[in-house]
Amino acid sequence: MTVLLSVRDLRTTFRDRTGVTRAVDGVSFDLAEGETLGIVGESGSGKSVMAMSLLRLIDEPGRIEPGSAIAYRGRDLMALSPAELRRIRGAEIGMVFQDPGASLNPVLKVGVQIAETIRAHLPLTRGEARTRAVTLLGQVGVPDPELRVDAYPHELSGGLQQRVMLAIALSCDPSVLIADEPTTALDVTVQAQILDLLADVTHRRRMATILISHDLGVVARLADRIAVMYGGQLVEHAAARELFTAPKHPYTEALLAAAPRVGHAVGRLAAIPGSVPSAAQWPTGCRFHPRCRHAWERCRVEAPEMPHAATRHAARCWLLDEPARRSS
């Protein structure tokens, strides 16, 4: 399988008077053609900054550190000019964000917003772009697309707004779609529709997708592979099924145990003690050690490395060296 997007040692930092915040701290992964990679993490894990970094959408005082490598079809995105980057964004790599209401322009008809994106990348007339916008709205399941093309965002429900965002992201046939919490602001019944739509569209177009979510269930629904993010780093990645059935990292394990499941009552939930650490001051050694029930001295002082990005099932944990330490 061809690797479309290759990320190596991505580091994104934010600097202010109080010091350096290492929001993303050495992330590496590959995204192959047609594949859906799920990235799971809690708030503060760095997953959204990571997504923005992939398209170099990081503004001052944030910066992607030298040494970070992002390659799209072998082209080094870190070396591109702003104009070249704009051609990649939208045309090659599309994005969908959590809050469609905030991403759409409230005073422009949705059809105009879709057409704008199309015309920024393709040599089409206004009329042709509009026709294409109607077709796209139909493809993302907006009912009566010839009418909705003239609607303003506030006239549409949250679910329809997110369909419009998806239409914009798909408008120039990108090969990669980055979806950051695309269903988090939606009700669960609408979320199910949007997930079905995403699965259908990405499959039909053989699009590679990065799906970012705090919700393991959402990621499990779509992803072929899943990476778990904690403390600005990936701590585990594996084929989706394997991650759920045979997790290697104690954080993944604990996250699976802590999540309440429909139909699986009840009694006490296996809570993870403590709280998510802050990027301003990551714990020493393994970043999960203060909350890990297996942690020993080595975990407090020595930071485990993530095995190479191409490893089939990788985890950043000393237990892999010393499995006898795993307490039951």
Added chain:
Amino acid sequence: MSDVPLIQIERISKMFRSGGGLFGRSRALEAVRDVSLTIARGETLGLVGESGSGKTTLGRILLRLLEPTSGRVRFDGQDVFALDRAALRGLRRRMQIVFQDAAGSLNPRMRVGRAVREPLLVHRMYRGAAADTRVAELFAEVGLSDDLLDKYPHQLSGGQRQRVGIARALSVRPEFLVLDEPVSALDVSVQAQVLNLLADLRERHGLTYLFIAHDLAVVQHLAERVAVMYQGRIVELGPRDEIFARPQHPYTVQLLESVPPLDPWMGAT
């Protein structure tokens, strides 16, 4: 203890007028339509619905934070909307609310220790050193270390702030708590801590809960009975296990099927 349910909701409806402005025609929105429910003493009723279903409005009406358009709420047999000011103050102590967004419901300029102490003073329950002792006791009870007493809300994590919200609600020894999406803003790993805490507190103090949430899996952990709300109406009500195993109303079925299973490979739905 009497056999009378602690909470009796009788045919509550609530209409909001919306729109209008200067020249527009106003529309009536029926947020709650003819809802009747009871909650027994010591019971946890889960109220599940999506945004706009009316679940939050109903919770506010129970606490007399909103007036219904019609219908009646009885708390321990007393008609909540027929009470005079003195009786209402007594009632307010007995029923409290925990909000989704503890950050938004705490005064950002008040140290959290004082925020927990405040209701004690309002209800003239403790003064001076006795109030300090009570606050320390409450912090311990909800699992907050007492070096957090002098912090401001923004210096705490989301989970810690929610614990402060719970301590504040508990401070006046209520019998009934409306929990309005109490864990929705929290990360999964912290959600479980707070759900376990709510279960412990219920047991220790014999509390009665109305647990409002959009998330079925979360409600399931605490509720003995579940009411499903859709477009202002209760469309299904029953024991938790019945609702989850044999949902009757098509909307409940749809709601249950919409939740992406955590692990589709083990058939865990």
